[in-house]
Amino acid sequence: MTSIRRKLLVWLLGALLIAGMVAAWGVYRQARAELDEVFDYHLRQMALALRDRNFEGLIVDPAELTDEFDFVIQVWSRDGVRMYFSRPHTGLPNQARLGFDTVQTEAGLWRVFATQERGITIQVAQPMSVRNRLAATSAFNTLSPFLLLLPFLGLIVWFVVGRELRSLETVARAINVRTASALDPLPATALPEEVRPLVDALNDLLQRLARVLAVQRDFVADAAHELRTPLAALMLQIQLAERAASEPERTAAFAVVRSGLARATRVVEQLLTLARQSPDTAERVTEPVDLAALARLVVAERSALADANGVDLGVTGVDSLTIEGEPEGLRILLGNLIDNALRYAARAGRVDVSVRRDGDAALLEVIDDGPGIPAPERERVFDRFYRRPGSESPGSGLGLAIVSNIALRHRARITLDDAPEGTGLAVRVLFSGQK
Amino acid sequence: MRVLLVEDDPMIGESVHKGLQQDGFAVDWVRDGVSAEAAWRANPFDVMLLDLGLPRKDGLEVLRALRRAGQDLPVLVVTARDAVRDRVAGLDAGADDYLVKPFDLDELAARIRALLRRRGGRADPLMRHGDLALNPATKEVHRAGEPVALSPREFALLEALLDRPGAVLSRAQLEERIYGWGQEVESNAVEVHIHALRRKLGTDFIRNVRGVGYKV
Numbered sequence: 047m048t049s050i051r052r053k054l055l056v057w058l059l060g061a062l063l064i065a066g067m068v069a070a071w072g073v074y075r076q077a078r079a080e081l082d083e084v085f086d087y088h089l090r091q092m093a094l095a096l097r098d099r100n101f102e103g104l105i106v107d108p109a110e111l112t113d114e115f116d117f118v119i120q121v122w123s124r125d126g127v128r129m130y131f132s133r134p135h136t137g138l139p140n141q142a143r144l145g146f147d148t149v150q151t152e153a154g155l156w157r158v159f160a161t162q163e164r165g166i167t168i169q170v171a172q173p174m175s176v177r178n179r180l181a182a183t184s185a186f187n188t189l190s191p192f193l194l195l196l197p198f199l200g201l202i203v204w205f206v207v208g209r210e211l212r213s214l215e216t217v218a219r220a221i222n223v224r225t226a227s228a229l230d231p232l233p234a235t236a237l238p239e240e241v242r243p244l245v246d247a248l249n250d251l252l253q254r255l256a257r258v259l260a261v262q263r264d265f266v267a268d269a270a271h272e273l274r275t276p277l278a279a280l281m282l283q284i285q286l287a288e289r290a291a292s293e294p295e296r297t298a299a300f301a302v303v304r305s306g307l308a309r310a311t312r313v314v315e316q317l318l319t320l321a322r323q324s325p326d327t328a329e330r331v332t333e334p335v336d337l338a339a340l341a342r343l344v345v346a347e348r349s350a351l352a353d354a355n356g357v358d359l360g361v362t363g364v365d366s367l368t369i370e371g372e373p374e375g376l377r378i379l380l381g382n383l384i385d386n387a388l389r390y391a392a393r394a395g396r397v398d399v400s401v402r403r404d405g406d407a408a409l410l411e412v413i414d415d416g417p418g419i420p421a422p423e424r425e426r427v428f429d430r431f432y433r434r435p436g437s438e439s440p441g442s443g444l445g446l447a448i449v450s451n452i453a454l455r456h457r458a459r460i461t462l463d464d465a466p467e468g469t470g471l472a473v474r475v476l477f478s479g480q481k
Numbered sequence: 482m483r484v485l486l487v488e489d490d491p492m493i494g495e496s497v498h499k500g501l502q503q504d505g506f507a508v509d510w511v512r513d514g515v516s517a518e519a520a521w522r523a524n525p526f527d528v529m530l531l532d533l534g535l536p537r538k539d540g541l542e543v544l545r546a547l548r549r550a551g552q553d554l555p556v557l558v559v560t561a562r563d564a565v566r567d568r569v570a571g572l573d574a575g576a577d578d579y580l581v582k583p584f585d586l587d588e589l590a591a592r593i594r595a596l597l598r599r600r601g602g603r604a605d606p607l608m609r610h611g612d613l614a615l616n617p618a619t620k621e622v623h624r625a626g627e628p629v630a631l632s633p634r635e636f637a638l639l640e641a642l643l644d645r646p647g648a649v650l651s652r653a654q655l656e657e658r659i660y661g662w663g664q665e666v667e668s669n670a671v672e673v674h675i676h677a678l679r680r681k682l683g684t685d686f687i688r689n690v691r692g693v694g695y696k697v
Contacts, residue, residue, distance in 0.1 A: 274561035275490055278583035282496030285586045289503060306492055 051207045058203050059196060066192030074185035081177045082157075086146060089159040092117065093170045097163040117172050124165030148174070213241050221248070229256035265324075265430070269317050272431050272443065276310035316444040320430070323375055323451045330455065335371045337401045337408055337477075338364040344380045345399055348388065357391045359384065363400040367408040369477045371456050379452040382445040383412040383473050390416030390471070407478035415470040424462040482597060482640060483658050485526040486510040487517040487543065488559070489535050493582070497530065497559075500586040505620060505633050506593070507661040514538025518546055525657060526554055527600075527644075528593050533560040533571065541574050548575035555596040559584065594618055601644055608643040610697055613682065615643055629681055634659055638674045642687065642697045651694040 096119065121130035147158045155174035160167060213236075220232050231249040234242060283306045287299035345361050352359035380399070387397040391414040402409045419427060426432050428450040431443040453460050453475055463472045484506045488494040494510050501508045509524070511517050514535040521529065529547075533540035544556055558576040560567070568579050577599075578592050594617045598606060608615040612625045620636055622629040631639065641658040642650065650658075652671045659674075660666050667673075675695060679687055687695055 271561050274582045275493065278561070279490065279492035279496060281583040282493060282500060282586055286496055286500055286503075289500075302492075302496075309492065 050211060051204065054207050055200060055203050059200055062192060062196065062199060066189050069192075070185040070189035073188040074181045077181035077184040078177060081180055085157065085172060085177060086159070089117075089146075089157065089170045089172060090161075092119070093159050093161045093168050096121070096168045096170075097161065097166075116176050117170055120169045120171070122167040122169075129166070210238060213237050214244075217241065217245055217248075227259075229253075229259065261324075265321070268431055272317070273310070273313060276306065276313050280306040280310055313444070316448065319378060320444050320448050320451065323378065323448055323455070330372055332370050332372055334368045335373050335376055337367045337369060337376075337410060340373070340376055340380060341399050341401050341410070344377060344384060348381065348384050351385075352388055352397065355388050355391070356394050357388050358394075358396045359388065360396075360398060361400065362398045363402050365401055365403045367401055367403060369408050369456075371477070372452075375452040375455065379449050379475065380410065380412070382449050383475075386445055387412050387414035387416070387471070387473075390414055392416055392470075404476065407476050410475040410477070411472060413465050413470060413472045415465065415468060418464055418469050418471045419462060427462070428460075482527045482593075482637065482644075483507045483509070483525070483661070484593065485517065485520055485524075485529040487512075487514070487530065487535065487540065488532045489513060490532075497586070497589070501590065501593075502661070504586075504590045505637055506590075507637070507657075507659055507664070509662045512536070514540065514543045517543050521547060521552065521554060522550075525654070527658070528596055529554055529556045530589075530593075531556055531558050531576070533558060533562055533567075541570065544571070544574045544576060553600075555600050557589075557592055557596060559589070591618065597644070608640065610643050610646055613643075613686070615640060624682065631681065632674075632677070634670075635674050635678050635681075638671070639678060639682075642695065646697055649690050649694045649696045655695065 117132070119130065119132040120128060123129050144160050144162060147160075149156045149158050149171075153173065156171045157174055157177075158169060158171045160169040162168075217232060217237075229252045231252060232245050234245045234249065237245055280303065283299065283303045287296060287303055290296035290299045341361050341364065345359060348359060384397065384399065391397050395415045397415075398411075398413045400411045400413075402411065428446050430447040432447075450460065456477060459476045459478070461474045461476070463474065464470070465472045482505075484501055486494065486497055486501070486508050488497060488510065489512050491512075494512065498508050498510045509520060509526070511520050515537045517529075517531070517535070518538070520526075531540050531544060535543070540558065540560070544558070547554065547556065555577045556575065557578045557580060558571045559580045559582065560571070561582045562568075562571075563581040571579050577596055580589060580592060594606070597617070598604075601608075606616065606618060608617065613629075614623045615636075616622070617640060620633075622631055622636065622639065637659040638655060641655060655671050656666055660670075675687055675689075687697055689695055
């Protein structure tokens with residue numbers, strides 16, 4: 047588990063420490079440069095001051111050469127004999143070049159200045175370590191406040207981050223105490239703007255869930271209600287069959303019971319189809335579907351029903367068109383449209399199915415020669431359980447609702463129009479933009 | 482007893498129509514709200530069976546129009562809407578009883594009889610006149626404890642007369658009470674049935690008011 051609080055603490059303190067160290071390094075470098083300048087000047091001044099002295103029996107007051115600066119003075123006569131050596135130091139170069147030089151010795155780096163006057167060579171040397179030590183002290187003085195503050199900063203970060211993250215705990219608690227059906231939005235006021243998107247997203251999800259649940263609830267209520275009617279019919283029909291006095295009467299009564307049962311079964315089947323084809327059902331497998339082949343298949347399936355109704359059902363225009371879709375869903379869609387057309391077609395009427403190219407889109411068309419649907423009613427026929435007033439044939443009221451759902455999932459548009467000739471209805475399903 | 486059946490579903494309508502006829506009711510069946518209104522305005526009914534989800538005009542609207550017109554025709558709402566608020570709405574709109582689908586034919590007939598009884602101001606399920614007792618539920622008639630065998634038409638005629646003792650019912654009124662629409666009525670059918678009843682119950686039981694009609 048990652049902890050925001052721990053991460054923030056490590057990163058913030060780490061960054062502070064690094065910043066402190068960089069600052070100290072900078073201070074060290076600058077201090078070194080300045081010290082070099084100052085001490086070089088000092089070396090030179092000292093050497094030049096010694097020029098005028100008489101070195102025979104010279105004694106420099108050792109107090110003048112404090113430990114801190116650790117200068118070593120050497121003087122050589124013209125013939126190379128060392129006349130003076132302020133302090134014995136091992137490993138110092140005996141004779142250096144004139145001017146400034148940095149010399150590597152066994153005891154580390156030395157800064158050396160040498161000058162010659164009247165044959166006498168004067169050399170003043172100082173170990174570099176002195177300068178390093180002074181620069182390091184400066185650097186440490188810079189860094190030390192950082193180091194001192196670090197624990198306090200850590201505490202403050204720990205506390206503040208913890209306090210700000212409490213709003214997350216509040217949200218979690220608010221979700222925890224909820225029942226599964228409580229889908230009202232979480233309170234989003236007084237939340238930090240970093241937590242708000244999370245709560246907003248949750249609220250959005252809750253809202254969508256509530257919508258889906260409401261749709262489901264309505265559906266179950268509607269379904270139960272709609273099943274009552276065929277069941278009521280069945281119950282009555284069975285009672286009449288029980289009452290039947292003679293054998294022929296009973297046979298007739300049972301035939302009626304059978305038709306009532308068929309109707310109830312159909313309603314249940316349609317309800318199932320509707321639930322399966324609902325737009326929010328997840329997991330859809332699409333594949334290329336040849337609309338022309340589909341039209342021929344479904345028309346062939348329905349030909350027996352058409353014959354029974356005395357309707358001339360056929361396929362007219364067929365363009366070869368393939369769309370990306372769900373074969374089963376499209377079969378149900380076309381089947382329901384043809385069923386409706388057959389139901390409303392005129393006596394000895396005609397139902398035409400066609401598949402055409404319409405610009406970039408594929409157009410599926412079912413035209414009957416029945417009474418048609420008046421324009422104001424065309425929207426409502428897609429509602430679940432809506433039955434047209436005065437419609438004699440006891441449909442489930444679900445056929446077009448199913449068609450509408452399937453079309454929605456294929457992002458297809460359905461239009462109802464007057465048939466091109468005479469009365470009748472033209473149902474057009476336009477599958478656009480999926481060539 | 483003449484029943485106005487308002488039901489849009491053909492299967493239910495047919496079954497109720499047939500079942501109630503078997504129970505001795507004269508049934509007129511209409512399939513939408515507008516026709517229902519036309520029917521009760523044009524014909525006298527004893528009871529109305531009203532579905533609520535009707536095409537063209539909602540059942541509750543039909544009911545309100547009926548009550549606004551001052552009609553006290555007993556109304557039994559027969560519907561698939563079973564929520565409490567639907568029942569309350571139905572009863573408040575002027576329904577006398579409420580039956581939820583699916584229902585039993587015998588229960589429907591019993592509720593219709595109860596409505597008719599209450600409309601007649603009777604608590605006794607038997608209709609009595611002198612030493613004669615008529616049971617609408619069992620279709621039995623007893624005279625001084627002895628059963629009297631009647632045909633369904635004769636029974637319906639007697640029931641209509643006993644429903645309003647003392648009132649004179651015309652031949653047309655009696656025809657309406659015992660025949661539904663589309664049923665063949667012979668011109669002297671009422672006289673034939675009255676004659677048979679008199680033969681079985683005694684000449685004085687049903688009295689003829691000349692030129693007006695019959696009464697008990």
